Structures are given as structure tokens and as C-alpha cells.
Amino acid sequence: MKLAEAKQQFVASWGAFGTHWGINRTMAQIHALLLVSPKPLCAEDIMEQLNISRGNANMNIRELIDWALVERVIISGERKEFFTAEKDIWKVVRQIVRERKKRELDPMLKLLGNLSEVEGDKRDKEVKTFTDAINNIKRVGEQADRTLETLIKADENWFLGSLMKIFKTG
Amino acid sequence: MKLAEAKQQFVASWGAFGTHWGINRTMAQIHALLLVSPKPLCAEDIMEQLNISRGNANMNIRELIDWALVERVIISGERKEFFTAEKDIWKVVRQIVRERKKRELDPMLKLLGNLSEVEGDKRDKEVKTFTDAINNIKRVGEQADRTLETLIKADENWFLGSLMKIFKTG
DNA sequence: TTAAATTTTCAGAATAATTTGAAAGTTTGT
DNA sequence: ACAAACTTTCAAATTATTCTGAAAATTTAA
Numbered sequence: 001m002k003l004a005e006a007k008q009q010f011v012a013s014w015g016a017f018g019t020h021w022g023i024n025r026t027m028a029q030i031h032a033l034l035l036v037s038p039k040p041l042c043a044e045d046i047m048e049q050l051n052i053s054r055g056n057a058n059m060n061i062r063e064l065i066d067w068a069l070v071e072r073v074i075i076s077g078e079r080k081e082f083f084t085a086e087k088d089i090w091k092v093v094r095q096i097v098r099e100r101k102k103r104e105l106d107p108m109l110k111l112l113g114n115l116s117e118v119e120g121d122k123r124d125k126e127v128k129t130f131t132d133a134i135n136n137i138k139r140v141g142e143q144a145d146r147t148l149e150t151l152i153k154a155d156e157n158w159f160l161g162s163l164m165k166i167f168k169t170g
Numbered sequence: 171m172k173l174a175e176a177k178q179q180f181v182a183s184w185g186a187f188g189t190h191w192g193i194n195r196t197m198a199q200i201h202a203l204l205l206v207s208p209k210p211l212c213a214e215d216i217m218e219q220l221n222i223s224r225g226n227a228n229m230n231i232r233e234l235i236d237w238a239l240v241e242r243v244i245i246s247g248e249r250k251e252f253f254t255a256e257k258d259i260w261k262v263v264r265q266i267v268r269e270r271k272k273r274e275l276d277p278m279l280k281l282l283g284n285l286s287e288v289e290g291d292k293r294d295k296e297v298k299t300f301t302d303a304i305n306n307i308k309r310v311g312e313q314a315d316r317t318l319e320t321l322i323k324a325d326e327n328w329f330l331g332s333l334m335k336i337f338k339t340g
Numbered sequence: 341t342t343a344a345a346t347t348t349t350c351a352g353a354a355t356a357a358t359t360t361g362a363a364a365g366t367t368t369g370t
Numbered sequence: 371a372c373a374a375a376c377t378t379t380c381a382a383a384t385t386a387t388t389c390t391g392a393a394a395a396t397t398t399a400a
Contacts, residue, residue: 003297006288010304013281020274022190024358038299043377053360058378079368080376089306104190111183118176127173129208134180136259194388213347223390228348249398250346 007036011050026052027060031069034085040073042080068095090156098152105145112138177206181220196222197230201239204255210243212250238265260325268322275315282308 011032018028029050047057061083064070073082086092116134120127181202188198199220217227231253234240243252256262286304290297
């Protein structure tokens, strides 16, 4: 397979992959494009390669910067901004986990905390089923929270090395 | 907080939560509703409680059954179908992980395998950056694959107990 | 076999998400 | 201060997704 074709397929697939995870297609495609670009790209480059408008490019680049997956690069002698993506995928994964945990898991756990305090007789089956369900979810959610917290702090060698062995023999 | 209010808030939040994960709102809400219902519900119950049409209810219930998160229940003396959700959240998590791994991670790893065989001179910076990116993603993806595979097979006690200690001292 | 009960389907309607493009805003060099 | 280069914004257009509701299909009881 030729490089150009492979790149194109990667960008398209990464975009499709993103949509399954609540990330919009273009944002994922821009990220993919930057991941496989040796040099930083400017807005025009991205607009051209993905066939998108200036506004769209701008908004999604902004969003990627907000997620700390992309950063601005100053190139001396150039007036416009260039962008580059973090190439260490392990860092990327940790960054995404960190952000999504903060934006989604943490608020959910907070809510579950409130909901577990529902009033009513525990011998009432309706009440019991509800509090049981909430407490169950809370318990698993809190464990996920701790696990992800550790994952965020872990370095890749530890993850790829020790964890694998532990899982195998655990 | 009263039970009815708490239920409503849970169903709504679970629905919103789902949308961040590529799951449609109604599907997540039906799941939430069944999670906190002591008795199986029929299509009518679900339509009523969520204010949705018969077609919508039917399609999303089907989808939940397809994901093996909900199952049909026969109630003797009743002609219509009833539905119930798996209440053990750990099982639910494993089931979702299993399905998403099969539907998303496995195909992605297959694609990365193909893409890593791109032709061209490795001293060409364009080629090198591409293959490096692909191989990096593949490596992390394969580790995630093994980890999730183990998680799918693990039982909850192991997850809540051993893993936590391992993570803490790892 | 018949018909009532129930489920399924799917074209069209409604809603939501994304994208465009041009105008407004900002920055930079002179 | 000026204007060219560049970035940002956002109303309107487009596209994608979800939902409805009524008709068709299926199942069940007698």
C-alpha cells in the first residue's frame, strides 16, 4: 500500500472510530492527520487535506487544544499558527482518560451520592430495588475511579510490563 | 428526596451519560428504567414512563437485547412480552466491554496491522512518522486488548479486591 | 380457522449535530 | 496609524440521527 492511500485510510478510520466515542468525526480526523504529520500543519493545510471550511477547522482545532491533544507551534518567520499533536499515544490515552473522567465519571459519582439518600421504607420493594441499583453502580463506579486514577499516574513501562504479568497470573 | 423524583433524575442522567458514549438517549433511559424496576416492564409501561412512541420503544428494546443488557421475560397468564435488565452492574460492565471490544477495538487492530505494512523508504521522514505512529497505536491497542480480555474474564471480587491492591503497590 | 392481541417495520416528520462562509475581530509589521 | 494577514464567530444551510404512528406481520387463544 502506498503512503498516501494508507494515510487517507487511517484518517478516515480514526474519524469513524471517534464517532463511536462521542467525538465528532472532523475532530478525530484532524487529530489523525496531525498524528501522522512529521511537521506541524497550519489551518490551511488541514482545510485542504480534509476538504473542510475554515470555520470548521478552527472550531475543531480549538477543541483539540482544549483537550490538550494538540498544541500551537510558533514557526519563526511564519506569521500564522501551526499545530502539532502529541505523538506518544500512551500520553494521549492518559490525557483522554483524565479529561473524560473529570467531565463524566466524577459528576456521575456525585449524582449517585445524592440519589443513594432517597427517603422511604427499605422494606418497600420499589425503594430497595432503587437503592440497591444505585449503590451497586456507585460501588463499581468508585472502583473504576480509583483504577483510572492509578492509570493516569502510571507510566507506560509499568503498564505494559508489570500490569500484563499481573493480569496473566492474577 | 422522594423515590419518584430520584428515579426520574437517575433515568434522565443515565440517558445523558449514554449520549457521551455513542449510545442513544432513549436506549440508555430504557436501560436505566429497567435497572431500577423491581418487576419486569412491558412495552406499554416503558412507552408511558418515558413518553415515547411504540416504534421507538420497540427498536431500542431490541437493541438492548442485542447487546445482551436486557432480556425478555415470560409472565404466566400474560400474553405480552415483558423485559428485565441484568441488575449486577459488574456483569453489565463486562458485557459492554465485550461487545465494544468486538465491534470497535478488534477491527481497529486489524486495520492497523494492514497499515503498518505501508511501502516506502524508512529514511523518508513522511514514511517513518507514519509507521511510527501506526506501530505506537498498535502497541498500546494490543495492550488494551489483552487487559480488557482479562477484565472480561475476571470476577468482581478479583477486580474490587486484588486489582486495587496491585494498583496501589504497583 | 378466525380474530383479537401484540410486535415489527419503515416512510416521513421532527430534532439534533455539524458545517459553511462571510463578516467581525485581532495581531503584526511598517 | 494603517492595512495586510490571520483568527474567530455565528446565523443560516446542510446533513445525520432519532422518533412517530399507522399499516403490515405475527402470534395466540378458542
